[in-house]
Amino acid sequence: MQVSDFDYNLPPELIAQYPAVQRDAARMMAVNRSSGEIVHTNFKSIPDYLQEGDLLVFNETRVFPARLFGKRVKTGGKLEALLLEEKEPGIWEALVRPGRYARQGEEVIFGDSLQAVIGEGTASGGRFIKFPTQDQQEFWEQVYKIGEVPLPPYIKRPAEEMDKDRYQTVYARSVGSAAAPTAGLHFTEEILEQLQDKGVQFAFVVLHVGLGTFRPVHAQKVEEHQMHAEFWRLD
Incomplete structure (x- = not known):
């Protein structure tokens, strides 16, 4: 498989340089796997798409100003x-x-x-x-x-003091990452509480995000890319 198979057009002006004022106000697209229906909403509605007994696994690594x-x-x-x-x-x-x-x-x-x-x-x-x-x-x-928070390379602005809070998940506990596990940045304490009240189960792991986030892929084929190692822990 060619790395170029994953290329797509993303206009620079569509890459947000600052987070939404409210974490859960970020846009979200939901796809119904049965019907194929696509719904455009925001992350605040994530509890509507999860049911009692579902399991969410969170990476509780904490970014430090590296x-x-x-x-x-x-x-x-x-x-x-x-x-x-x-x-x-x-x-x-x-x-x-x-x-x-x-x-x-x-x-x-x-x-x-x-x-x-x-x-x-x-x-x-x-x-x-x-x-x-x-x-x-x-x-x-x-x-x-x-220290400064090492923002991703697609953020074309200097790091600011507020990044030490916003480039961090609300459930971050274990210090060790040079970059945030970005999939979790939109969760709020209120959403977590709603999910728990609904019967959604939580599990926590630690995976410290490191070198791979900052290293470009030079290989032409996916199979030839040499992945780096990262620290992880399961309790």
Whole structure:
């Protein structure tokens, strides 16, 4: 199967750059599998399409502000890092820009005081970054203070403070994603309550969204595309 089989025309002006004011006001299309009838509505009506005994599985991963901006200590040159996964305590796999100028062993400061050292390259084309601080609470406080939410590449605007809330599901619990599980962004606490009252069952898993969200597909055939690995957990 060719990757090009999935190409379609999507005019840029139809790609929303900001979320709807209300999460559940987003548009939704429902298809009746028996009759083929198509209904255009909004997500607020999702409880009308679910019945008692239906099961919804939610990914409760939580996005953190994984995009950090800093400077190289030796030259003062700007550097950007997108944290993907903590491999060992204090050692992160990351995408670094401009990567060709970031040399192994070079010291970097993100924000005003978050120190780091550039490590070797990774098998997926990223870099390892070591944060010397041993205080996890201090590390996360710094990340949440200076980091930005890494918005998808089709969002052509700078990240804003409100993205830390809106680019997050209302049921997010487990910190670890560099991107949101977008299918769940339109659920509200009210909708979840309506579904529970209706007898719809919930199950929760964790799948931290990482590198694959930001890497383009270069293969010509679907079967040749090399998928990356992501952390998951079933409780």
